[in-house]
Amino acid sequence: MHIVVCIKQVPDSAQIRVHPVTNTIMRQGVPAIVNPYDLYSLEEALRLKDQFPGSRVTVLSMGPPQAETALRKAISFGADEAILVTDRAFAGSDTLATSYALASAIRQIQQDMPVDLVFAGKQTIDGDTAQVGPGIAKRLDMRLLTYVSRVDSLDLERREIVVQRRSEGGVQVLKSRLPVLITMLEGTNEMRFATMPNMFRAARYPLKVWDKDAAGIEDVSKTGLKGSPTIVSKVFAPTPKTVKAEIIDTESNNPKDIAVTLLAKLFTRHPNLQAEIGKRS
Amino acid sequence: MDEKFDAIVVGAGPSGNAAAYTMAKAGLKVLQLERGEYPGSKNVQGAILYSDALERIIPDFREDAPLERHLIEQRMWVLDDESYVGSNYRSDEFNKPPYNRYTIIRAQFDKWFSQKVREAGALIICETTVTDLIMDRTRVIGVRTDREGGSIYADVVILADGVNSLLAKKAGFHPELHPKDVALAVKEIHFLPQETIEQRFNVGGDEGVVIEMAGKITQGMVGTGFLYTNKESLTIGVGCMLSDFKQQGTSPYALLEQMKSHPSIKPLLAGGEMKEYTAHLIPEGGYNAVPQIYGEGWLIVGDSGMFVNAVHREGSNLAMTTGRVAGETVIELAARKKPMSAANLALYRKTLDDSFVMKDLKKYRNMPEILHGNHQFFTTYPELVNRAMHTMLTVDGIDKKTKEREVRQDFRKKRSLFGLMGDAFKMWRAFE
Ligand SMILES: Cc1cc2nc3c(=O)[nH]c(=O)nc-3n(C[C@H](O)[C@H](O)[C@H](O)COP(=O)(O)OP(=O)(O)OC[C@H]3O[C@@H](n4cnc5c(N)ncnc54)[C@H](O)[C@@H]3O)c2cc1C
Numbered sequence: 001m002h003i004v005v006c007i008k009q010v011p012d013s014a015q016i017r018v019h020p021v022t023n024t025i026m027r028q029g030v031p032a033i034v035n036p037y038d039l040y041s042l043e044e045a046l047r048l049k050d051q052f053p054g055s056r057v058t059v060l061s062m063g064p065p066q067a068e069t070a071l072r073k074a075i076s077f078g079a080d081e082a083i084l085v086t087d088r089a090f091a092g093s094d095t096l097a098t099s100y101a102l103a104s105a106i107r108q109i110q111q112d113m114p115v116d117l118v119f120a121g122k123q124t125i126d127g128d129t130a131q132v133g134p135g136i137a138k139r140l141d142m143r144l145l146t147y148v149s150r151v152d153s154l155d156l157e158r159r160e161i162v163v164q165r166r167s168e169g170g171v172q173v174l175k176s177r178l179p180v181l182i183t184m185l186e187g188t189n190e191m192r193f194a195t196m197p198n199m200f201r202a203a204r205y206p207l208k209v210w211d212k213d214a215a216g217i218e219d220v221s222k223t224g225l226k227g228s229p230t231i232v233s234k235v236f237a238p239t240p241k242t243v244k245a246e247i248i249d250t251e252s253n254n255p256k257d258i259a260v261t262l263l264a265k266l267f268t269r270h271p272n273l274q275a276e277i278g279k280r281s
Numbered sequence: 282m283d284e285k286f287d288a289i290v291v292g293a294g295p296s297g298n299a300a301a302y303t304m305a306k307a308g309l310k311v312l313q314l315e316r317g318e319y320p321g322s323k324n325v326q327g328a329i330l331y332s333d334a335l336e337r338i339i340p341d342f343r344e345d346a347p348l349e350r351h352l353i354e355q356r357m358w359v360l361d362d363e364s365y366v367g368s369n370y371r372s373d374e375f376n377k378p379p380y381n382r383y384t385i386i387r388a389q390f391d392k393w394f395s396q397k398v399r400e401a402g403a404l405i406i407c408e409t410t411v412t413d414l415i416m417d418r419t420r421v422i423g424v425r426t427d428r429e430g431g432s433i434y435a436d437v438v439i440l441a442d443g444v445n446s447l448l449a450k451k452a453g454f455h456p457e458l459h460p461k462d463v464a465l466a467v468k469e470i471h472f473l474p475q476e477t478i479e480q481r482f483n484v485g486g487d488e489g490v491v492i493e494m495a496g497k498i499t500q501g502m503v504g505t506g507f508l509y510t511n512k513e514s515l516t517i518g519v520g521c522m523l524s525d526f527k528q529q530g531t532s533p534y535a536l537l538e539q540m541k542s543h544p545s546i547k548p549l550l551a552g553g554e555m556k557e558y559t560a561h562l563i564p565e566g567g568y569n570a571v572p573q574i575y576g577e578g579w580l581i582v583g584d585s586g587m588f589v590n591a592v593h594r595e596g597s598n599l600a601m602t603t604g605r606v607a608g609e610t611v612i613e614l615a616a617r618k619k620p621m622s623a624a625n626l627a628l629y630r631k632t633l634d635d636s637f638v639m640k641d642l643k644k645y646r647n648m649p650e651i652l653h654g655n656h657q658f659f660t661t662y663p664e665l666v667n668r669a670m671h672t673m674l675t676v677d678g679i680d681k682k683t684k685e686r687e688v689r690q691d692f693r694k695k696r697s698l699f700g701l702m703g704d705a706f707k708m709w710r711a712f713e
Contacts, residue, residue, distance in 0.1 A: 017556070031322075194408075195428055196409070196428040197430050200284060203406050
């Protein structure tokens with residue numbers, strides 16, 4: 001079985017600061033990490049590899065040369081191959097252009113060994129669009145399962161996969177035929193701790209770097225800024241909330257007393273609330 | 282299959298990078314292990330970079346190293362609660378390249394240095410903690426890490442794991458750190474627009490200013506404060522002996538907050554946004570606290586070996602120098618096909634003894650003792666000096682001679698004549 005996992009290197013959004021004067025995002029000095037959702041999909045792929053020995057996991061990333069770090073990290077966790085698709089022509093790509101480039105690259109990968117499964121994260125934490133995974137599936141004419149929280153079972157003979165998909169108000173158990181593209185949610189599996197031999201392998205791994213030709217891009221006008229219809233008209237920092245948290249002193253530690261104090265506080269702040277609750281009960 | 286290297290370097294701070302770079306450059310098979318996510322992620326420094334030590338390792342470092350500002354002015358402040366007495370030294374000499382001192386931001390600088398180590402051919406593995414040294418009776422033959430399958434072998438292991446080296450302690454090379462021998466420093470980076478910094482500190486372009494501070498800001502503890510100008514930020518910090526923090530029960534954070542609210546410091550930081558808060562230990566035991574730094578199959582470099590000159594706030598340069606010398610020692614033994622035995626590695630200590638590293642540490646060897654026993658240097662004197670200045674500069678109809686007498690009496694009242702002379706003598710001896 002051959003699994004392709006698409007990953008992206010993103011700035012750690014928890015550490016992004018907004019410039020106090022110019023109000024722009026300060027990327028400098030913000031550490032780059034592997035998009036957290038992509039780690040869930042990589043771990044799920046690696047578990048399938050453990051379950052079906054002889055499988056191959058190829059990680060794929062489109063991005064600047066620095067994204068090498070993210071790919072090496074994937075190798076250290078146990079991926080077999082890593083490909084970085086990088087070219088000046090890709091600069092400024094939106095989700096449409098990115099999915100075009102990644103789909104082309106996956107087609108190239110297929111030539112080496114047919115691909116049964118493609119994983120992607122639900123979304124990235126820097127763009128939050130959740131469009132790239134579906135975009136790739138569409139272009140490859142592959143079945144698509146989004147918001148998957150876990151793979152329940154895989155039957156390679158019958159070429160069927162069963163997954164759990166989180167939806168509003170419940171969990172769907174879905175069965176699909178291979179090949180299929182899956183976008184993964186958070187919180188279902190923890191990334192493993194890399195072994196020392198895999199750390200060595202990652203440090204020495206000769207990364208495959210593909211430019212637009214190697215990635216099989218047929219129409220350059222569909223990549224980069226030219227191929228990106230999205231227009232970001234404005235980026236701004238939301239005005240900070242003015243409401244301050246308040247520490248409420250209570251005389252006793254009794255939960256009931258604390259609750260009463262809290263309620264009294266709430267009712268003084270929202271006078272209508274008390275009347276409303278009284279009416280309903 | 283077991284991995285085997287000519288040398289393993291534990292840690293990717295300045296000392297480890299210097300050692301790994303030097304050895305890899307000479308063609309040795311080097312592995313460097315760092316527990317941080319990337320080199321520099323765990324490291325804390327003021328930070329002033331002294332060019333000389335780095336120049337001897339990477340002569341053209343100025344071409345691409347991330348340097349903030351070169352220093353053209355040094356201010357020394359002795360602070361009382363609401364005032365300071367200070368001296369400045371500023372010179373255009375410092376504006377003539379090659380510059381001698383720079384401010385840097387360690388996270389960026391260490392990343393750059395590490396890239397050089399990689400280019401020199403060393404294998405660097407991060408996010409991996411060395412947990413044990415592998416011993417063959419008394420000889421170190423490799424390391425174990427926190428990862429599965431983590432035994433790795435080498436002819437020599439260089440411990441560049443910083444202050445409070447757990448490895449050295451575990452292996453029995455080091456005694457437990459003594460709170461009297463380490464300072465605890467806290468610092469913050471405050472973001473400010475470049476123009477504001479240049480106006481506030483009267484500098485242009487890449488010029489920078491350093492303010493070293495002593496006095497009431499340490500609330501009677503042995504220690505100093507500092508403020509450095511970076512390109513788009515200011516670094517402010519304070520460090521005191523750990524034993525004093527313990528005894529006094531002061532929290533380092535509160536100390537820094539207090540210092541930041543000093544009327545002479547506050548306006549310098551005004552309008553800035555705090556970007557980063559870090560705390561770190563500094564080994565300040567000096568010459569007498571330097572442990573055994575070589576043995577069968579091992580060497581200790583940098584902070585792990587207590588190589589810090591606290592009087593001049595030099596640490597990274599000693600780290601780089603000891604790292605380089607350790608690397609050169611290994612190269613020399615390897616070239617002559619000599620074993621990495623204690624007898625042969627003793628060359629490392631000998632080379633350091635003959636260099637500025639040990640000479641400087643030796644010169645100030647009594648300093649820690651003197652300061653510990655004489656807290657008046659951090660309390661009484663700053664107050665007296667500031668009061669004297671205040672008295673002399675206040676124009677109020679009292680004649681200058683009377684004022685001078687007042688100042689003298691003030692000194693005598695706080696500290697006997699003998700005390701004053703004794704202190705002067707002690708300081709003179711310490712700097713001699
Ligand atoms: C607040 C402050 C201000 C300072 N200002 C200055 C200054 O202005 N100028 C100056 O020259 N010096 C200054 N110093 C001192 C200087 O920072 C140190 O002397 C210098 O960093 C020492 O370098 P090192 O390589 O020995 O140790 P470190 O820089 O501490 O590096 C040790 C490395 O080893 C790693 N490590 C530790 N244990 C393990 C393990 N078991 N396995 C794997 N990796 C491990 C750590 O993660 C770390 O990266 C300052 C220090 C502080 C705290």
